[in-house]
Structures are given as structure tokens and as C-alpha cells.
Amino acid sequence: MAVGSVEPRLIIRGGRRLSGTIAVSGAKNSALKLMAASLLTSGVGVLHNVPDIQDVRTMQEVLEYLGAAVTFEEGTMQVDTTEVQSHVAPYDLVQRMRASIQIMGPLVARFGRARVAMPGGCNLGPRKIDIHLRGLAEMGGVVRSDHGFVEVTAEKLRATNIFLDYPSVGATENLLMAAVLAEGTTVLENAAREPEIVDLCKFLVSMGADIEGAGSSTLRVNGVEEMRPAEHTVLGDRIEAGTFLIAGAVTGGDVEVIGIGPHVLELFLFKLRSVGVQVQENSRSIRASGDPSSYTAADVATLPYPGFPTDLQAQMMVLLSIAKGVSVVTENVFESRFGFVDELIRLGAEIRVDGNHAVITGDRSLTGAIVRCPDLRAAAALATAGLAAEGCTELREVQHLDRGYERFEEKLQSLGAEVERTGVRPGTCGSL
Numbered sequence: 001m002a003v004g005s006v007e008p009r010l011i012i013r014g015g016r017r018l019s020g021t022i023a024v025s026g027a028k029n030s031a032l033k034l035m036a037a038s039l040l041t042s043g044v045g046v047l048h049n050v051p052d053i054q055d056v057r058t059m060q061e062v063l064e065y066l067g068a069a070v071t072f073e074e075g076t077m078q079v080d081t082t083e084v085q086s087h088v089a090p091y092d093l094v095q096r097m098r099a100s101i102q103i104m105g106p107l108v109a110r111f112g113r114a115r116v117a118m119p120g121g122c123n124l125g126p127r128k129i130d131i132h133l134r135g136l137a138e139m140g141g142v143v144r145s146d147h148g149f150v151e152v153t154a155e156k157l158r159a160t161n162i163f164l165d166y167p168s169v170g171a172t173e174n175l176l177m178a179a180v181l182a183e184g185t186t187v188l189e190n191a192a193r194e195p196e197i198v199d200l201c202k203f204l205v206s207m208g209a210d211i212e213g214a215g216s217s218t219l220r221v222n223g224v225e226e227m228r229p230a231e232h233t234v235l236g237d238r239i240e241a242g243t244f245l246i247a248g249a250v251t252g253g254d255v256e257v258i259g260i261g262p263h264v265l266e267l268f269l270f271k272l273r274s275v276g277v278q279v280q281e282n283s284r285s286i287r288a289s290g291d292p293s294s295y296t297a298a299d300v301a302t303l304p305y306p307g308f309p310t311d312l313q314a315q316m317m318v319l320l321s322i323a324k325g326v327s328v329v330t331e332n333v334f335e336s337r338f339g340f341v342d343e344l345i346r347l348g349a350e351i352r353v354d355g356n357h358a359v360i361t362g363d364r365s366l367t368g369a370i371v372r373c374p375d376l377r378a379a380a381a382l383a384t385a386g387l388a389a390e391g392c393t394e395l396r397e398v399q400h401l402d403r404g405y406e407r408f409e410e411k412l413q414s415l416g417a418e419v420e421r422t423g424v425r426p427g428t429c430g431s432l
């Protein structure tokens with residue numbers, strides 16, 4: 001942050017019951033990959049329901065850096081890839097957003113070459129790309145690394161059977177996008193099954209790809225000669241939906257999210273119910289309400305889809321902090337995803353972390369404090385805790401929130417929350 005610049009903060013006055021309906025935005029984790037997929041052909045692709053969030057703006061910069069012309073207005077993005085010539089994603093962009101590496105598959109498939117800065121560590125622990133690279137190598141790509149970049153070249157990728165060591169979301173998507181133009185039938189085994197991957201498959205099929213098994217752990221991709229631009233509407237953001245449902249539940253409120261089917265949050269909703277939250281659902285909306293004094297503990301273990309989403313783990317910890325009893329949360333997807341726990345403790349939670357387990361002693365009354373956000377989902381969780389806390393909470397480093405939530409405080413305000421964004425102003429939370 002430059003000297004003299006204003007660091008945005010959120011000021012939350014907790015204790016308000018949230019109630020009402022919000023429309024979820026398009027899914028960040030789908031929109032970013034659909035944007036990357038547009039590189040697979042020349043021409044103008046159109047995406048609707050694209051969330052206006054920082055990560056989407058960063059992916060826009062990546063595409064523009066490669067030579068694409070992008071317009072983005074009121075949720076509709078047009079990506080014209082006619083002039084794309086570069087095959088390089090520089091460090092500054094990849095470091096700002098790891099999902100920049102998703103251009104690798106499409107670029108190798110279309111141009112035979114991709115050079116992408118290595119993402120390095122991030123605040124969720126080391127995040128490797130070995131599964132992406134091994135898959136591309138098995139398809140005939142030559143992988144080299146120098147000067148902090150990894151470069152993959154291949155005159156023509158060839159189809160093969162690839163067994164992923166782990167159902168990595170990013171690797172599945174990169175290999176899927178590489179395979180659509182490869183010669184023959186590529187089979188991806190132990191592929192990730194996230195709804196955002198199904199969305200990507202739908203988009204690729206509308207671009208001319210031939211894919212079987214979307215949503216299962218075996219994807220069969222029959223390579224085609226060429227792809228064409230297509231138009232697609234991004235599916236709703238299940239993580240945003242889950243975040244708002246928890247915000248409703250921890251404040252003893254009644255919140256409905258629309259624009260999302262309950263099947264994409266099945267295990268999450270099961271856990272909400274087992275805590276004592278009342279959940280009603282229909283095909284396009286989910287509603288959660290409840291009385292926090294009746295909530296009880298639950299154990300949660302994050303896993304690849306359809307397991308409990310790691311991106312809702314931090315928010316769930318807030319709910320478990322106010323539920324009666326002792327809960328155990330096990331993080332199986334990322335190595336360092338408890339970085340926010342010390343901040344949550346500052347708000348009054350009682351949590352002990354041991355390796356990838358967190359033991360939460362619930363029935364705590366949270367009280368407002370100054371906290372800093374270590375990452376995107378932690379920021380959402382700390383905001384949720386602030387809504388449930390008595391008094392004022394000052395959330396610092398909220399730029400993390402802006403990476404993934406569209407109009408976050410505006411949506412909360414529409415549910416009755418007392419939340420505002422501010423620059424550095426001493427005493428915004430009184431004497432904290």
C-alpha cells in the first residue's frame with residue numbers, strides 16, 4: 001500500500017438480525033475459467049452473469065496482455081481473441097491471482113506454446129502445479145522452467161489416458177481445455193467434479209468441443225479440429241450463497257439466496273441442518289433461518305466436491321463458535337487454511353488448532369474488535385463474525401474480500417446489516 005493511500009476497511013456494527021432475499025452473483029471460480037477458455041478460438045465470445053470482482057478484472061488484464069480486446073459492462077463480457085499473439089503470463093499478474101495459470105491449457109492447445117510465471121507460495125500454503133504439468137507432458141508437451149517461468153511447448157498435443165494423483169480443480173480444467181483440440185480421445189481419470197467444471201464443460205461444448213462425463217470423475221474428451229466463439233451464462237456462486245446463508249444463521253435471521261440450486265451445496269446444507277439451522281429449498285433458491293441459542297456442535301471435514309467445500313470452512317467455523325458443544329473441523333484440501341483463527345479468537349471464539357484440525361469450543365458470545373483479513377474466504381468469515389458480534393468490528397485489509405465478492409456490503413445492507421466501507425479514519429469503531 002503506497003504511503004498516503006487509503007486502505008479500505010469495513011466497519012460492522014453487529015447484533016442486527018439479517019433478513020431478506022439476495023440474488024447471488026455469477027461464480028468467480030467459473031467465470032475465470034470461461035474467460036481463459038475463450039482463448040481456444042479466434043473471434044468474439046460472450047459471457048453473461050460475470051461478477052464484477054477484482055479477480056475477474058485481473059483475468060481481463062491477463063487476456064488483454066495476451067492481445068485480446070475485452071469489454072465488460074453490467075455483467076456481460078465480450079472477449080475478442082482475434083488479435084491474440086502473445087503466449088506469456090507475466091509474474092505480476094500470476095502473483096496477483098493464481099488462477100492466471102488457467103491460460104496454460106488453452107494457449108498450448110491453440111498456439112503450441114505457453115509461458116507462465118510460476119505462482120510460488122500463497123497465503124493458503126504452497127500450491128503446486130505438478131499435476132497440471134504432468135498431464136500436459138503426458139499429452140506430449142515439453143515442459144521447461146527458467147527465470148521463474150514454466151514453459152510448455154507442443155506442436156500438436158496428443159490424446160492419452162491421464163490419471164490425476166488428486167482431483168485438482170485447476171489441473172482438471174487446464175487439461176480439459178488442452179484436450180479439446182488434441183488429436184484423439186483423452187481420458188481424464190480421478191478428475192475434479194465441481195459444478196464450475198460442469199459449467200466449463202457446457203461452455204466448451206457450445207464452442208464445439210466433444211466431452212462426455214461432465215460432473216463425474218472420468219471425463220472423455222474427443223478432440224476436434226477447431227473451436228468457435230460461443231455465448232454462455234455463468235452459473236451462480238455457491239460459495240457466495242453459502243456465505244450469506246451463514247450470515248443469516250449466525251444473526252438469528254432469515255435469509256434467502258436466489259439464483260442457485262440446492263444440489264450444489266448438498267453436504268453444506270446437511271451440516272447447517274445438523275447444527276439446528278432451518279433450511280428450506282427449491283430448485284432456484286435456498287432459505288436459512290434459526291435461533292442461535294438452539295444451535296449445537298457438528299464436525300466438518302473439507303474434501304473435493306461433493307465433499308464439504310474448503311471455501312466455506314472459515315465461515316462454518318463462525319457458526320460453530322456460537323453453537324453449543326465442541327466441534328472439530330478438519331481441513332484436507334489446503335495446507336494453511338487456519339490463518340484467520342487468531343483473528344476469530346480476537347472476536348471471542350475459542351479455537352485450538354493442531355495440524356489440519358481445529359477444535360472449536362462453542363457457545364461463545366462474540367464481541368467486536370479490530371481484525372485483519374489474511375485471505376478472501378477468511379475475510380468473509382470475519383465479516384460474518386462481526387455481524388454476529390456485540391458492538392463494532394473493524395475489518396482491515398478488505399481488499400481480499402473484493403477479489404471474490406461483488407457488492408458485498410451493499411448486499412449485506414439490503415438484508416439489514418449495519419456495515420460501511422471507509423478509508424483510514426481514526427476512531428471509526430470508537431475506542432477500539
Ligand code: UD1
Nearest residue numbers: 029099126127128129130131132168169170171311333334
Ligand atoms: C480452486 C478454487 C479455490 C478452491 C479450490 C478447491 C479457483 C480459481 N479456485 O483452486 O477457490 O478452494 O479449487 O476447491 O477455482 N495441488 C497439487 N498439485 C497440483 C494442483 C493442486 O498438489 O498440480 C494441491 C494444491 O496445493 C491444494 C489442492 O491440491 O492443496 C487443491 O488444489 P486445486 O483443487 O487445484 O485448487 P485450485 O484449482 O487452485
